[in-house]
Amino acid sequence: MEYLKIFFVNTAVLITLAYLANLIYKFTITNAPEQMKKICWVLLTIFAGWSSMFFGYRLDEHVIFDLRFVPLIISTLAFPQPFILIMIGVGTGLARLTFGVNEAAVVGTLNLSILGFVCAALSFWVRRSTSTIVNKGLTIILIVNLVNALNIIAFGVIPDKEYITGIMPVTFPAGLILSMLFALIIRDFQLEMMRNEQIQRANKMLSAQTEELHKNKIVLEERAKQLMKASQYKSEFLTNMSHELRTPLNSIINLSQLIEEKDSSLSEDEMVEYGMIIHRSGEDLLMLINDILDLSKVEAGQLDILNEELNVSEVPELLALQFNVMARQKGLEFNIVLNEDVPLTLTSDPQRVQQILRNLLSNAFKFTKVGHISLIIRVEKKRAGAVDKRWVVFDVQDSGIGIASEKHTIIFEAFQQADSTISRMYGGTGLGLSISNDLARLLGGFITLKSVEGKGSLFSLYLPLEGTSK
Structure with missing residues (x-):
């Protein structure tokens, strides 16, 4: 009966350790890396085996009976990885030497090391077998208990007759039953841990979905505003x-x-x-x-661009005819400057180039009450992508009302002006700059803007110089 009492004490100790380990896992290493979890598991199972020996039954001064192999059984089901199981078996065996180095301690070390290798071999079957977890558990419990009993007989620390007739009939079935009981309890712990992990994953997923919904809500609100x-x-x-x-x-x-x-x-x-x-x-x-x-x-995408030779020297004359009268009527100074380095001709669409410049100049005259308006035609080197390119630049500068910096992008969009009151004060539909910007892009160029509110504006039309002649 003493064997049964000690085995029950061993089981109680192991259950207590399992409960404490479950608490520690929840509040400390739940989010730890997988490698750290494995290391903690190895140390815990070795400590559980040592605790079983500490509370074990001492048959004599050196021989100890206990359930030190039970944590190894559980590890075979929880972490069916050969190297980990060998480490647990050898580590638990070496822990036996802390109670004294003698023949029984050496035999105990060898016994647990052998059981570690047996469980390592069983781990291959556990990972590949399609059997239920219950069948796997029962098989491992039976094999480990049987190998443990055979090792005790083989090493002969206890006389064979005494062990087989007096001890084994009690310890072997008790070890099987208590191993199964402990395995069931650990299985409940494991299921609870799995449920907690699933809840945590679900919470994380819900948090991520909530955050995504919040982001989508912001995007939708922004789009609604737009x-x-x-x-x-x-x-x-x-x-x-x-x-x-x-x-x-x-x-x-x-x-x-x-x-x-x-x-x-x-x-x-x-x-x-x-x-x-x-x-x-x-x-x-x-x-x-x-x-x-x-x-x-x-x-x-149906606007046709006709690339032909544009006589750049004619541009100032054509625009001067159109806008000189307007300048005199409004009392504004209007100057056109053609730099000497500008090519005589430019390959582009003459009609669309003049349309852009008329739009830019019309806006300049519309929004300028006093001062000057100028058109300067020059050549500039400017980087486009990964290469430097030469451009013919048409600068339209005025001393008008100017444009606030936050409106520099908006005014190039269709139907928009820098201020909704501008259309009522100055007239216009807000299409001129949008069309000019699109036309410049179709011609292979672009329009830039420099302006300060109340200090005038500078619109620059850039057209590429490829295909020009001097």
């Missing part, structure tokens, strides 16, 4: 467009009606003046329609 702004800009565009269309249309309708009625009070000069106003209103209306058509063609 849509609201786009809707607002388009509403303002439609309002501006209706005003811009109504003004020339009203002039055309009213004046043409007066002419149609052949009012005798109208002099010939008045008739000519009305005709000029109708003509100018028609041109303004045509320009608006052309802007809208150009924008729709660019967005649809």
Whole structure:
């Protein structure tokens, strides 16, 4: 009966250690690296084996009976890795020497080392077998208990007759039963740990999903704001467009009606003046329609670019004819400078280049009340991607109202101006810069902007110099 008492004490000690290990695992090494977890497991099982020996039954001064092999059984199921099991077997065996170095201690060390190798061999079967965890556990418990009993008989520390007839009939079945009991308890611990890990993983996943949803919410809110702004800009565009269309249309309708009625009070000069106003209103209306058509063609990718020879020296003359009168009417100084190093010709689309420059100059005159406006044509070396390229640059500079830095990007977008009140104060639809920017890109160039609010603006059109001649 003393054997049974000690075995039950051993089982209680092991259960206590398992419970404490479970608590330590939860609150200390749950998130530790896998290698650290394995090291902790090896140390814990060796300590559990040593504790079994400490509370074991002393048959005489040197021989100790205990369940030191039970942690090795559990390790075979928990970590079926040969090297780890050999370490546990040899380590537990060496722990026996802490109770004194003698024949029984050496035999105990050899016994646990052999059991470590046996469990290492069984680990290959555990990993490959399709049997249930219960069948695997029962098989390992039976084999380890049997090998342990055979080792005791083989080493002969206890007389064979005494062990086989007096000790083994009690210790062998007790070892089997208590090993199974402990394995079941550890299995419950293991299942609880697995559930906790699953809960932690689920919590992490939920946290990640919550964070992702929060990010998506921010993105959606930002997109909603952008849509609201786009809707607002388009509403303002439609309002501006209706005003811009109504003004020339009203002039055309009213004046043409007066002419149609052949009012005798109208002099010939008045008739000519009305005709000029109708003509100018028609041109303004045509320009608006052309802007809208150009924008729709660019967005649809259907705008054709005709690359041909552009006489750069003719550009100043053409623009001077158009804008000198406007400069005199507004009392502004208008200068055009063509640098000597600029090539005579440039391969590009003459119509689209003039359209861009007219847009830029029209804006300059529109937003400048006093001061000057200048167009400077020059050559500049500027890096494009990984290579340096030469560009013909058309600088349009004015001393007008300027543009705030935070608006420098917005003004190149369709339907937008630096300020919604600008359209009401100065007129326009907000399409000119957007179309000019798209056209510059189609021509292989780009437009840059330097401006300070209240201190004027500098728009620069860059066109590549490839295919030019001097």
